[in-house]
Amino acid sequence: MKRFxxxxxxxxxxxxxxxxxxxxxxxxxxxxxxxxxxxxxxxxGHRTPEEIHRQARWRYRKLGLVTVYRTLALLERLNLxxxxxxxKMRCHSxxxxxxxxxxxxxxxxxxxxxxxxxxxxxxxxTLRKLQARTGFAIESHxxxxxxxxPKCQ
Amino acid sequence: MKRFxxxxxxxxxxxxxxxxxxxxxxxxxxxxxxxxxxxxxxxxGHRTPEEIHRQARWRYRKLGLVTVYRTLALLERLNLxxxxxxxKMRCHSxxxxxxxxxxxxxxxxxxxxxxxxxxxxxxxxTLRKLQARTGFAIESHxxxxxxxxPKCQ
DNA sequence: TTTGTTATTGAAAATAGATTTCATTTAGCG
DNA sequence: CGCTAAATGAAATCTATTTTCAATAACAAA
Numbered sequence: 471m472k473r474f475x476x477x478x479x480x481x482x483x484x485x486x487x488x489x490x491x492x493x494x495x496x497x498x499x500x501x502x503x504x505x506x507x508x509x510x511x512x513x514x515g516h517r518t519p520e521e522i523h524r525q526a527r528w529r530y531r532k533l534g535l536v537t538v539y540r541t542l543a544l545l546e547r548l549n550l551x552x553x554x555x556x557x558k559m560r561c562h563s564x565x566x567x568x569x570x571x572x573x574x575x576x577x578x579x580x581x582x583x584x585x586x587x588x589x590x591x592x593x594x595x596t597l598r599k600l601q602a603r604t605g606f607a608i609e610s611h612x613x614x615x616x617x618x619x620p621k622c623q
Numbered sequence: 624m625k626r627f628x629x630x631x632x633x634x635x636x637x638x639x640x641x642x643x644x645x646x647x648x649x650x651x652x653x654x655x656x657x658x659x660x661x662x663x664x665x666x667x668g669h670r671t672p673e674e675i676h677r678q679a680r681w682r683y684r685k686l687g688l689v690t691v692y693r694t695l696a697l698l699e700r701l702n703l704x705x706x707x708x709x710x711k712m713r714c715h716s717x718x719x720x721x722x723x724x725x726x727x728x729x730x731x732x733x734x735x736x737x738x739x740x741x742x743x744x745x746x747x748x749t750l751r752k753l754q755a756r757t758g759f760a761i762e763s764h765x766x767x768x769x770x771x772x773p774k775c776q
Numbered sequence: 777t778t779t780g781t782t783a784t785t786g787a788a789a790a791t792a793g794a795t796t797t798c799a800t801t802t803a804g805c806g
Numbered sequence: 807c808g809c810t811a812a813a814t815g816a817a818a819t820c821t822a823t824t825t826t827c828a829a830t831a832a833c834a835a836a
Contacts, residue, residue: 484716498783498832515740516713516729516765519823534786539823542714550716554765557712557822558793560669561695563637563704576669577759587668588753596745597768604739605773606730612707614765615750620758651803651812672794687815692794710793711822 485511488550497544505530506541516554552616575613586619638664641703650697658683659694669707705769728766739772 485508489499497503509526517525523538545551577586593611601608638661642652650656662679670678676691698704730739746764754761 496783500784500832502785510714510716514715516715518711518713522714532786536787536824537785540784543824545716546714551714552716552763554713554715555708557710558671559710560671560707561663561675561699561704562667562669562707563663563698577753577757577761586757586759588757592749593746593766600730600741600768601770604730604741606739606768606770607776608730608768608770610705610770611766611768613746613767615753615759615761616763616765617754617759617761623760649812653803653813655814685815689795689816690814693813696795 482508482511488545491548491550495548501530502533502537503541503544505533506538507545510542510545510551554614575615577615577617635661635664641698644701644703645697648701654683655686655690656694656697658686659691660698663695663698663704707767728768730768730770 485504488507488511489504492499492503492507505526506522508529509522519535519538519542522542523533523535526538527533542551542553546553575588577588593613597608597611600606638657641660641664642657645652645656645660658679659675661682662675672688672691672695675695676686676688679691680686695704695706699706728741730741746766750761750764753759
């Protein structure tokens with residue numbers, strides 16, 4: 471996972487911007503929040519609340535897991551952080567997908583939750599190259615696109 | 624969600640193939656399993672175990688949710704069904720992703736769980752077209768590629 | 777600085793989703 | 807039919823997430 475700023479450099483520019491954002495909206499800047507903010511701002515990539523908690527405790531030992539959940543919810547409301555998936559497992563059938571020529575993916579509205587399916591994502595060539603380069607035997611892929619639907623804009 | 628076969632048509636070809644698959648491996652074909660099999664084979668698209676249960680009960684009223692979980696696990700072991708995500712929420716920061724030129728995605732080994740990151744998924748053009756066609760203001764996307772890593776093959 | 781107000785916190789309780797246990801049922805065989 | 811082991815449903819358990827609540831600490835005003 472790529473790190474933008476080493477721990478020694480302290481807070482990233484991004485985390486500073488977020489702090490201003492919170493202050494401007496009247497939220498208090500606590501040690502707990504700073505720890506989560508800086509942790510979230512320091513890496514791309516998805517992490518579970520537990521992983522975030524483990525990382526953020528290097529910045530503030532007393533941080534509780536509950537506060538991580540709450541801070542993530544706050545950052546999500548402010549559109550600074552996004553939940554890439556909910557806490558529910560989801561299944562689909564390989565074969566049913568293969569029966570269609572070019573399968574479908576999901577376009578999800580972040581505001582109203584409306585889901586639109588769209589076909590053929592034109593990834594085949596990219597995936598073939600990826601397979602050649604990494605040696606993985608690629609079996610399936612899953613693409614989720616998030617945005618705002620026309621009604622909610 | 625597209626349906627391949629109407630309910631009146633009864634069992635789909637795909638479901639029949641799956642039944643043979645189970646029989647060949649010595650698994651028993653119960654009403655409960657048939658109901659889940661036919662339900663999974665009848666649609667593409669991700670569903671939660673609860674949704675699958677609700678749908679499958681139209682085929683077999685007495686079906687329990689636990690059996691849905693168990694049957695999905697079985698179908699997964701036989702590589703007929705795939706879990707597109709686990710029961711844990713995952714978050715990432717929009718802004719951190721935007722700071723990088725071309726962001727990273729994940730290549731996951733279904734057997735050992737090894738995760739490899741890869742850059743730039745060449746989706747930009749597709750997404751621009753999608754935005755134009757649907758009117759969605761696209762904000763982010765998330766791509767997960769599943770396969771078997773070289774060691775596990 | 778010190779003080780007072782109130783948002784925020786952590787711990788524990790409550791809830792929800794997924795898995796395991798176990799007594800009962802039933803598919804598939806003779 | 808009957809037998810037997812595999813499969814089921816209900817309840818118990820486990821794990822992830824959310825809510826509750828008394829204690830704490832941020833920060834505005836003195």
